[in-house]
Amino acid sequence: MDRGPDGTYPPIEPHERGMLDVGDGNLVYWEVCGNPVGKPALVVHGGPGSGCGVRPRQYFDPDRYRVVLFDQRNCGRSTPHASDPAADMRHNTTAHLIADMESLRDHLGIGKWLLYGGSWGSTLILAYAEQHPERVTEIVIPAVTTTRRSEIDWLYRGAGQIFPEAWDLFRAGVPEAGGPGGLVAAYARRMESPDADVRAKATADWCAWEDAVLSMETRTGPAAYGGRPDRDQQALVRICSHYFAHAAWLEEGQLIRDAGRLAGIPGVLVHGRFDLAGPLTTAWELARAWPDAELTVIEDAGHRGGPATTRALLAALDRFARHA
Numbered sequence: 353m354d355r356g357p358d359g360t361y362p363p364i365e366p367h368e369r370g371m372l373d374v375g376d377g378n379l380v381y382w383e384v385c386g387n388p389v390g391k392p393a394l395v396v397h398g399g400p401g402s403g404c405g406v407r408p409r410q411y412f413d414p415d416r417y418r419v420v421l422f423d424q425r426n427c428g429r430s431t432p433h434a435s436d437p438a439a440d441m442r443h444n445t446t447a448h449l450i451a452d453m454e455s456l457r458d459h460l461g462i463g464k465w466l467l468y469g470g471s472w473g474s475t476l477i478l479a480y481a482e483q484h485p486e487r488v489t490e491i492v493i494p495a496v497t498t499t500r501r502s503e504i505d506w507l508y509r510g511a512g513q514i515f516p517e518a519w520d521l522f523r524a525g526v527p528e529a530g531g532p533g534g535l536v537a538a539y540a541r542r543m544e545s546p547d548a549d550v551r552a553k554a555t556a557d558w559c560a561w562e563d564a565v566l567s568m569e570t571r572t573g574p575a576a577y578g579g580r581p582d583r584d585q586q587a588l589v590r591i592c593s594h595y596f597a598h599a600a601w602l603e604e605g606q607l608i609r610d611a612g613r614l615a616g617i618p619g620v621l622v623h624g625r626f627d628l629a630g631p632l633t634t635a636w637e638l639a640r641a642w643p644d645a646e647l648t649v650i651e652d653a654g655h656r657g658g659p660a661t662t663r664a665l666l667a668a669l670d671r672f673a674r675h676a
Contacts, residue, residue, distance in 0.1 A: 353415065358659060359666050360410040366421075372459055374425070374452045376443035381429035382422040382456055386414040391489075391673055392462045394453065395421040396469030396477050398495075401591030403428025403584065408468065411665055416673040420465070422456055424449055424476075427587045434587035437546065444591065446600045450480045457487065464488060466672055470495035471630065471655065472592075475600060478607045478638075481614055490672045491619040491645075494665055495627060495655050496635035498607040499600040503634060508536050508596070511565050511628055518564035525557035540593035543586075551586060558589045565629050569654040576656065608634075611641035618675075619645035620668035622661055624653030 355361055366383035374380050383404075395408045404421040412419045425444045426434035433439060453476075457465065466489050467477045474493040481488045497503060512519030523529065526538035542554035559577035566576050574580075580588065603609075619642060623635040632649065639647035650660045 353413070356410070358662055360662065361412065361414060362410070363406065364409050364414050371429075371431075372422075372452070372456055374448075374455055376440070376448075377432065378425050378443060379431045380422055380425060380452050380456070382420065382460075384460070385409050385419045385421070386412060386417045388418060390414075390416050390418040391675075392418045392420065392460075392465035393669075394457075394465045394467050395419065396453075396467060396473040396480075397421075397424065397428075398469065398471035398473045399427065399588055399592060400424060400449075400472045400476075400595045401427040401434065401588040402472075403430075403587075411468070411662075411669055413670060413673050417669075420456070420460065420462075422452075424591075425452065427584075427591060433583070434590045435583045437544070437551070441544075441590070441594050444594065445598075446476065446479055446595075446602065449476055450483055453480050454484065454487075466490045466492070466669075468492045468669070471497055472499070472595075475499040475602075475607065478611075478614075479600075479602065481617065482607065482610045485613050485617060488614075488617050489675065491614070491617060492622075492665060492668045492672070493619070494622045494657055494661055495630055496621050496623050496638055497630045498605075498634055498638065499596070499602060500634075501599045501604055503630065504536060504596045504599060506631065507565065507629055508561075514628065515564045515567075518561055522557055522561035522564075525554060536593055537597040539589070540597040543590040543593055551590075552582075555582075555586050555589045558593070559585055562629075566655060568626070568628065569656050570658075608637050608641050611638060611645075612643070614642050615644060617644055618672070620664075621645055621647045622650060622657075622664045622668075623647065624650045624655060624657060624661065626653065627655045629655040 369383040371379040529538040562577040
């Protein structure tokens with residue numbers, strides 16, 4: 353099959369899609385691409401709250417994979433959308449998302465599947481796989497995170513040592529941040545404000561900070577956060593701040609502590625040396641704790657990856673396609 357200059361597969365469209373009722377008034381959007389009888393693989397998007405995009409479809413050989421993508425609760429095409437202040441965030445936690453993944457697997461009649469996703473997606477993948485290892489064939493992760501409080505503190509405070517001007521502006525956006533939960537919790541409270549202007553300002557300030565952290569990475573196109581449509585920005589910031597204010601409802605270090613539960617599941621971790629949003633140490637610690645994981649460090653890449661990241665991911669997914 354002909355591939356693009358970056359080695360990815362040609363664009364494909366879903367041949368099946370739907371809205372899955374997962375309870376609490378939530379409908380989760382899902383779609384399936386590739387070979388209807390191919391090796392099942394689930395794409396778990398980042399954010400939390402980014403929604404699934406079209407790019408991940410091109411990492412999978414469409415002749416060999418049955419690729420499932422979904423929008424996690426309250427983002428993308430799932431409803432209700434978090435940009436609507438009436439959407440109830442109480443029904444959006446890591447446990448809810450794990451249950452949604454299991455409901456989707458059962459709905460599609462899939463016994464086991466490969467899991468692919470990075471950044472927040474890797475946290476959700478690890479949480480799911482450690483709870484349901486019997487449902488996972490392999491795992492491929494670019495940009496490893498486990499959403500420990502230490503990781504959250506680095507991203508929303510520690511990285512200010514590198515970008516002090518941008519961090520001062522981020523901090524100034526929530527003068528009340530000395531209250532319960534600190535900076536991230538203060539943003540989460542602002543995103544629940546009935547005042548649309550308050551929510552819009554908090555969204556803009558949060559996205560400006562996230563883009564500052566990624567600003568040393570060489571990428572073309574719109575800004576990773578501020579370049580999204582307003583509706584999607586608001587959903588992303590509301591969901592992100594909601595999750596990170598609660599440390600994703602995980603015990604500190606839980607996912608690395610329990611990585612032994614992944615024994616027997618082959619894993620490929622691909623991480624950029626210059627990832628300022630999620631420093632390499634997390635990927636390193638996970639690889640040491642997970643006996644079947646391979647860690648590839650990309651020397652010239654950051655959080656968003658680069659050409660060498662793409663090549664490593666494609667190689668892993670092509671290799672695992674043979675393990676149907």
